[in-house]
Amino acid sequence: MSNYSTRLHEAIKAKQTPTMVGIDPRWESLPPSIISAAEQRSGTQDEIVASAFEEFGCRLIDAIAPLVPVVKPQAAFFEQWGPHACVALARVIRHARKQGLIVLLDAKRGDIGSTATAYAHGYLAGEDPDSANWAADALTVNPYLGSDTLAPFFNVAKERRAGIYVLCKTSNPGSATFQDIAGPDGNLYETVAGVIEKLSAETADSGGYGCVGAVVGATYPEQLTKLRGKMPHVPLLVPGYGSQGGAAKDIDSAFDDNGLGAVVNNSRGINFAFSKSPYDQEFGADRWEDASIAATQRMIDDLAEHTTAGALR
Amino acid sequence: MSNYSTRLHEAIKAKQTPTMVGIDPRWESLPPSIISAAEQRSGTQDEIVASAFEEFGCRLIDAIAPLVPVVKPQAAFFEQWGPHACVALARVIRHARKQGLIVLLDAKRGDIGSTATAYAHGYLAGEDPDSANWAADALTVNPYLGSDTLAPFFNVAKERRAGIYVLCKTSNPGSATFQDIAGPDGNLYETVAGVIEKLSAETADSGGYGCVGAVVGATYPEQLTKLRGKMPHVPLLVPGYGSQGGAAKDIDSAFDDNGLGAVVNNSRGINFAFSKSPYDQEFGADRWEDASIAATQRMIDDLAEHTTAGALR
Numbered sequence: 001m002s003n004y005s006t007r008l009h010e011a012i013k014a015k016q017t018p019t020m021v022g023i024d025p026r027w028e029s030l031p032p033s034i035i036s037a038a039e040q041r042s043g044t045q046d047e048i049v050a051s052a053f054e055e056f057g058c059r060l061i062d063a064i065a066p067l068v069p070v071v072k073p074q075a076a077f078f079e080q081w082g083p084h085a086c087v088a089l090a091r092v093i094r095h096a097r098k099q100g101l102i103v104l105l106d107a108k109r110g111d112i113g114s115t116a117t118a119y120a121h122g123y124l125a126g127e128d129p130d131s132a133n134w135a136a137d138a139l140t141v142n143p144y145l146g147s148d149t150l151a152p153f154f155n156v157a158k159e160r161r162a163g164i165y166v167l168c169k170t171s172n173p174g175s176a177t178f179q180d181i182a183g184p185d186g187n188l189y190e191t192v193a194g195v196i197e198k199l200s201a202e203t204a205d206s207g208g209y210g211c212v213g214a215v216v217g218a219t220y221p222e223q224l225t226k227l228r229g230k231m232p233h234v235p236l237l238v239p240g241y242g243s244q245g246g247a248a249k250d251i252d253s254a255f256d257d258n259g260l261g262a263v264v265n266n267s268r269g270i271n272f273a274f275s276k277s278p279y280d281q282e283f284g285a286d287r288w289e290d291a292s293i294a295a296t297q298r299m300i301d302d303l304a305e306h307t308t309a310g311a312l313r
Numbered sequence: 314m315s316n317y318s319t320r321l322h323e324a325i326k327a328k329q330t331p332t333m334v335g336i337d338p339r340w341e342s343l344p345p346s347i348i349s350a351a352e353q354r355s356g357t358q359d360e361i362v363a364s365a366f367e368e369f370g371c372r373l374i375d376a377i378a379p380l381v382p383v384v385k386p387q388a389a390f391f392e393q394w395g396p397h398a399c400v401a402l403a404r405v406i407r408h409a410r411k412q413g414l415i416v417l418l419d420a421k422r423g424d425i426g427s428t429a430t431a432y433a434h435g436y437l438a439g440e441d442p443d444s445a446n447w448a449a450d451a452l453t454v455n456p457y458l459g460s461d462t463l464a465p466f467f468n469v470a471k472e473r474r475a476g477i478y479v480l481c482k483t484s485n486p487g488s489a490t491f492q493d494i495a496g497p498d499g500n501l502y503e504t505v506a507g508v509i510e511k512l513s514a515e516t517a518d519s520g521g522y523g524c525v526g527a528v529v530g531a532t533y534p535e536q537l538t539k540l541r542g543k544m545p546h547v548p549l550l551v552p553g554y555g556s557q558g559g560a561a562k563d564i565d566s567a568f569d570d571n572g573l574g575a576v577v578n579n580s581r582g583i584n585f586a587f588s589k590s591p592y593d594q595e596f597g598a599d600r601w602e603d604a605s606i607a608a609t610q611r612m613i614d615d616l617a618e619h620t621t622a623g624a625l626r
Contacts (some may be wrong), residue, residue: 046446062501074428076431077431078435079435079447080434080435080446081435081446083399083446086401087396087397090396096329108422109389115389115390116392119393121393122392122393122394122395133393134392142455142457144492145485145487145488145491146483146485148485148486167457170459171425174458176459177460178459178501179457179458181494181497181498181501183496184495191494236544247383253418287612296534
C-alpha cells in the first residue's frame with residue numbers, strides 16, 4: 001500500500017511540476033471585487049472577512065488546480081480573524097480536496113503526548129478526507145518539544161497515509177538564533193534532520209520516501225544541499241521561493257534525479273500577483289485569477305528550466 | 314502603566330494563590346450528564362461535541378473562578394473537533410474573561426514575520442478583550458523558528474499589555490531530545506532562556522517582571538531552579554504538577570520571596586477529578602463541579618503549605 005509520499009509523487013507526476021501554491025488570505029491585500037462583494041453581505045466584520053477568505057481561497061484553488069499538485073493554506077491568516085474564519089479554512093481545505101489537490105496545512109503545531117495526538121487526529125485526514133475534521137493530507141509540525149511530540153503525529157500519519165513536515169532549517173533570516181546552535185552532532189537543525197530521516201526511513205515504500213517530511217528554506221541553498229544528502233527518505237517542503245528571495249537555481253539540490261522529493265512553495269507571489277509587476281499591467285485587479293494563473297505558470301516554467309524538476313516533463 | 318505581569322500578579326494576590334486551572338475537554342472523559350445533555354441536542358457529531366465542550370468549559374470556569382486567578386484552555390482539544398469546537402473555544406475564553414479570570418491560551422503558536430503577526434493580532438487581546446478575536450490575555454509560543462518569530466508576538470504583547478509564554482524546558486520525558494543539546498552557551502533551553510530574559514527585562518515595570526514568560530516543567534526541579542535564577546524578570550508557567558508527577562516541593566524555587574513570579578498548572582487532576590480517587594467516592598459524576606472545586610482547593614493548600622506561595626495568604 002502506498003504511503004503519503006507516493007500519493008504526493010503521483011500528483012506531482014500528473015501535473016509535471018513540484019510547484020505548491022500557498023493560500024494566504026490577507027484582508028488588506030485581497031482583490032477589491034472580493035472585498036466589496038463580502039461587504040455587501042450582512043454580518044459582523046469577522047463574518048465578512050471569513051466570507052471573503054472563503055470566496056478568495058476557493059476561487060484561487062479553482063484557478064490553479066489544473067496546474068499544480070498541492071496547495072498549502074496558512075492557518076494563521078484564518079485564525080487571526082477568529083472562529084468564523086476557521087470555518088472558512090475548513091471549507092477551503094475541503095474544496096481543494098474536491099478539486100483533486102493534495103492539501104498541506106501550514107499550522108506548525110507541536111505539543112506533548114495526548115495533546116499532540118489531539119492535533120494529529122483533528123488535522124491529519126490523509127487519504128480519506130472524512131477521517132479528520134480538517135481534512136488535510138499533511139501538516140507542518142514544530143519539533144522543539146522533542147521526540148514525544150513527533151511520535152503521535154508520526155503514528156497517526158502512518159495509519160492514515162497522511163504526511164507531516166517537521167520544521168528543520170526555516171527560510172527566515174532569524175532561523176539561525178536556535179536552529180544553527182552547534183551541538184555534539186552538528187547544528188541543531190542537523191540533529192533534527194537525523195530524527196526526521198530515521199522516522200521517515202521506517203515508513204518508506206517502494207517509492208523510496210516515507211511519511212515524515214522536512215521544511216528547509218530556499219533561502220539557505222548550502223544547507224539545503226547538505227540536508228538533502230542527510231535525509232534521502234524525506235520529502236522536502238521548500239518555502240522562500242520568490243517574495244523571500246530564493247531563486248530556482250538555489251533549489252535544484254532539493255530534487256532527486258527524477259525531479260521528485262520536494263515541493264516548492266509560493267504564496268504572496270501567486271495570491272496577489274494582480275497587484276505586482278508585470279501582472280498588474282497585463283491583468284489588473286478585475287482579472288486577478290488570470291494574474292495568479294500567469295504567475296503560477298511562470299514559476300512552473302522557471303523550476304522546469306533551472307532545476308531537475310524539468311525531468312517531470 | 315502596568316504590564317501583563319503586574320495584571321497577573323494583582324489577580325494572584327487577590328486570590329492568594331498561583332494555582333492555574335487548565336481547560337482540557339476530552340469527549341471520552343466528560344461527565345456523563347454533559348454528554349447526554351449534548352446528545353439530546355440536534356446536530357452532527359462535531360456540533361454535539363462542540364456544545365458539550367462549551368457547557369463543560371463554562372461550568373468548570375464558574376466553579377473554580379472564585380478560587381483561582383488564571384485559567385489555561387488547551388487549544389488542541391477544541392481544534393481536534395473542527396471549526397464548531399473553535400467557536401466553543403472562543404466562547405469559553407470570553408466567559409472566563411467575564412468571570413474576571415486571566416486567560417492564558419495554550420496553543421504553542423510560532424511562525425515567521427507577518428504570519429507570526431497574524432497569530433499575535435488574533436490571539437493577544439491583553440487588557441481589552443475586544444482587541445482580538447480570541448480575547449486571550451496571554452499565549453504560549455514556540456521559539457524554534459528563531460528571534461524573528463518572537464519579535465512580532467513581543468511587540469503586540471507590549472502594545473496590548475498582553476503576555477506570551479515561550480517554551481523553554483518543557484515537562485515531557487522527551488523534552489531532552491533537542492532542548493538539552495549542549496551548545497556554546499549551555500543547553501539549548503538556556504540559550505532560549507537568555508533570549509526570553511532579555512526581552513522581558515525590556516518591558517519590566519515597577520513590579521519587576523516583563524511581558525515575556527517562560528514554560529518550565531515541574532518535572533525538572535533542578536533545571537527549574539537554575540532557570541529561575543537566569544530569568545529574574547520572567548513570569549514562569551509551570552506545567553507538570555499532579556498527573557505528570559511534579560510535586561509542590563519541586564516547584565518551590567519557581568517563586569520569588571513574595572510568592573510571585575510563577576503560575577502552576579493542573580488540568581486533568583481538576584477537570585476530571587470526579588472520576589479520580591478520593592473525589593469519585595466523595596462526589597461522583599453527578600457532583601463533578603464539587604469534585605473539581607475540592608481538587609482545586611487541595612492544590613491551593615498544597616502549594617501554600619509546601620512552597621513560598623504560602624506568603625500570599
